[in-house]
Amino acid sequence: MSLVNLDIELLRTFVAIVERESFAAAADAVHRTQSAVTQQMQRLETQIDKPLFRKQGREKRLTEDGLKLLEYSRRLLALNDEACSAISGSTLTGEVRLGAPVDVADSMLPNLLQRFSKMFPSLRMTIDVGRSPFLMEAMKRGEIDMAISPREHPEFRRITLRTSPAVWICAADYRYDRTEPLDLIIADEPSLFRRTALDHLERAGIAWRITYVAPTLPGIRAAVRAGLGVTARSVEMMSPDFRVLGELDGLPRLPDVTYNLYLGAAPNLAARRLFDSLEAVRM
Incomplete structure (x- = not known):
């Protein structure tokens, strides 16, 4: 042709x-x-x-x-x-409502917002930080225009932002006794990391017990820091007072986590143009 x-x-x-x-x-x-x-x-x-x-x-x-x-x-x-x-000489104006999970608020979100600002300095951003499942539901209801999520939602357009390792995280001075059930710190339902942790422990035949359940990531961080057990999260949660348990410690390898930026089904014009521009340059 x-x-x-x-x-x-x-x-x-x-x-x-x-x-x-x-x-x-x-x-x-x-x-x-x-x-x-x-x-x-x-x-x-x-x-x-x-x-x-x-x-x-x-x-x-x-x-x-x-x-x-x-x-x-x-x-x-x-x-x-x-x-x-x-x-x-015209520029993109208006407001874009973006949802982001707490996991990425201090890591990939600042770089993303900086990119938005450089592309369209007159654009106004409203950020809703919360748990990924609830952010996606809010986007489906049209309450936000875009959302970052590690979950798979094939019904929405998406741009992959980052793929991160998921690991078992505990306090730096925590000691895991392999002769005892693993003390687990997990989020309440719905939670991708909760399901991933339990599924992989079951497949590996490792006994476990839930010692702490938290509805938010700050609560999970506090419990890990207090030495109450181990949690499964992406490496974005790591800090100097945490350490990683791995296969040498007897725990199964966890799958990587892919964070995507999703565009809602009925975004406003500013959100649609912003997403199209990001997609065009292949972030």
Whole structure:
């Protein structure tokens, strides 16, 4: 296929169809009739000489080529809009509501906020620090626009921020007696790290007992610092007065934890443009 110049207007309509999950909803978003949107997609398919959609029952799903084009379309649109803003002297304004778990508030969050500020200095950020499951629920309800989470949520667009080792953490002077059940410090439900710890101990056949349950990370830190037991967390929780127990101590290896930045299903315009710009430059 010879190289062609993709039409930005057609790509914008294409992305709108995917994000709003119908041609009719996309037509409202781009201020066109549904028949005009259909014609635009026919033109785009002609340009790339590939079908973008396939029928599945009464619905239309993206083909493999459609999925490939979607990724590039979002990046091209973000770069196009950023270039237009820079040339015109306009800037992204408004408020973006971001949720972040306590685990990353002191580690990756400052760098992320710094990046936001450099890209769009007039943007106002509202930060909600809390537990990941509750932040994701808040994003689903539209109370926040974006959230950082180590959980898998394939229904939302995401950018991977960091993959960190998960480890067994205890106080520096804590002594683990392998002849006794492991003293566990865990969060109450729902908790990814709680489930990970219990699953891996069960698989390894290691006896355990819960000595402390906390609803927040500061509570878990306090219990670990007091020498009440061991907890499973990502390395972001480490501090000079903690140490790591590993396979040499008889504990199973834990899987790495991937932190993703998720975009809600109905974010405001500022949040959408910010996310698109971040995605375009591949943080």
